[in-house]
Amino acid sequence: MRLNAFLARAGVASRRRADELIKAGRVTVNGKPGQLNTVVGARDRVEVDGKEVVRQPLAYVLLHKPAGVVTTARDPQGRPTVVQLVPYEPRVVPVGRLDADTTGALLLTNDGPLAHRLAHPRYGAEKTYVAEVEGDPDEKALAALRDGIELDDGRTAPARARRLGRGRVELVLHEGRTHQVKRMLEAVGHPVTRLHRSVYAGLTLDGLAAGEWRKLTAREVEQLRTAARPPA
Ligand code: URA
Numbered sequence: 001m002r003l004n005a006f007l008a009r010a011g012v013a014s015r016r017r018a019d020e021l022i023k024a025g026r027v028t029v030n031g032k033p034g035q036l037n038t039v040v041g042a043r044d045r046v047e048v049d050g051k052e053v054v055r056q057p058l059a060y061v062l063l064h065k066p067a068g069v070v071t072t073a074r075d076p077q078g079r080p081t082v083v084q085l086v087p088y089e090p091r092v093v094p095v096g097r098l099d100a101d102t103t104g105a106l107l108l109t110n111d112g113p114l115a116h117r118l119a120h121p122r123y124g125a126e127k128t129y130v131a132e133v134e135g136d137p138d139e140k141a142l143a144a145l146r147d148g149i150e151l152d153d154g155r156t157a158p159a160r161a162r163r164l165g166r167g168r169v170e171l172v173l174h175e176g177r178t179h180q181v182k183r184m185l186e187a188v189g190h191p192v193t194r195l196h197r198s199v200y201a202g203l204t205l206d207g208l209a210a211g212e213w214r215k216l217t218a219r220e221v222e223q224l225r226t227a228a229r230p231p232a
Contacts, residue, residue: 003027003038006046008112010053011090021048056090058111060221062203065106066210071097082106086213095119096176104129104197105205107224108213117228118201121157124174125227128199129181131169133190141188145171149187153177156184170198201227 001009007018007027019036021027027034028047040046046053065071069080071094082094092108095115109115118125137145145161160172169190171181182192198204202223208214216224 001040003029003034003040003046004036005112006040007048007053009110010046010056011110012048012053056110059088059090059092059109060111060216060224061086061088061092061108061213062200062205062208062216062220063106063108063213064205064208064210065098065103067101067103070100071106082108085211088213097178098197099179099182099195102195102197103210104195105200105203106197107200107203114224114228117230118224119176121175123228123230125201125224126199127173127176127197127201129171129173130164130196130198131171131181131185131192132194133167133169133185133192135190136167137163137169137185137188137190141190142169144188145169145184149184151177151180151183151187156180159184 003022004015004018007013007021008015012018013021022034022036025033026049029038029040029044034046063082063086065082069082069085071082073081073083073093075081079100083091086092086108088108090110092110095107095109096119098104098106107118117123142161142163146159148155148158157175162170164170169185171184173180181195185192203216203220
């Protein structure tokens with residue numbers, strides 16, 4: 001692992017700030033000054049300002065996000081954040097975003113590389129949303145959602161869409177653009193009145209009430225790694 005990634009994972013600093021510490025000569029690896037391209041392994045001793053950096057275990061948490069909570073680390077309007085809801089050590093941060101009024105499955109982790117892959121549409125972590133909408137989408141609207149909708153940031157990728165009942169639609173996406181579900185449904189004439197993410201990369205909310213969270217099992221972490229694998 002690159003030295004800056006090691007320092008970031010250990011919670012010492014962001015990667016960029018870690019690069020500054022390295023350039024300033026404040027980081028040593030086995031007693032020698034670290035360089036920007038230094039790679040560190042399990043046996044290396046890394047010190048910052050002479051103090052040993054202790055490795056943090058990787059952590060994975062699934063939160064049932066309630067409405068009214070923001071997915072950013074800090075909110076200028078002072079609303080509660082998901083990070084405050086999950087007082088977990090080591091600190092975990094959300095993968096991607098849900099709007100403040102959206103409820104449902106949100107993964108938090110300190111595994112930066114996995115988070116990056118899961119959030120990348122190319123690797124295709126599947127997300128299932130249940131939307132309550134104005135009106136009642138017909139087959140034509142559902143077909144448009146499946147085929148792709150022309151949004152101002154480009155056409156959406158093929159998706160799965162089905163009607164669950166009057167004014168209720170399930171959408172399964174691999175992309176995660178800002179307000180994507182709301183924009184797609186608005187574009188077919190059915191603005192969203194309520195949005196819930198029921199499944200994230202195969203993880204469901206079974207047994208978790210809104211506001212509750214739990215650690216993932218080792219098997220679920222494996223499942224996530226598979227979901228985040230690049231396409232063949
Ligand atoms: N799409 C949206 O519009 N909002 C969300 O919170 C998630 C997906």
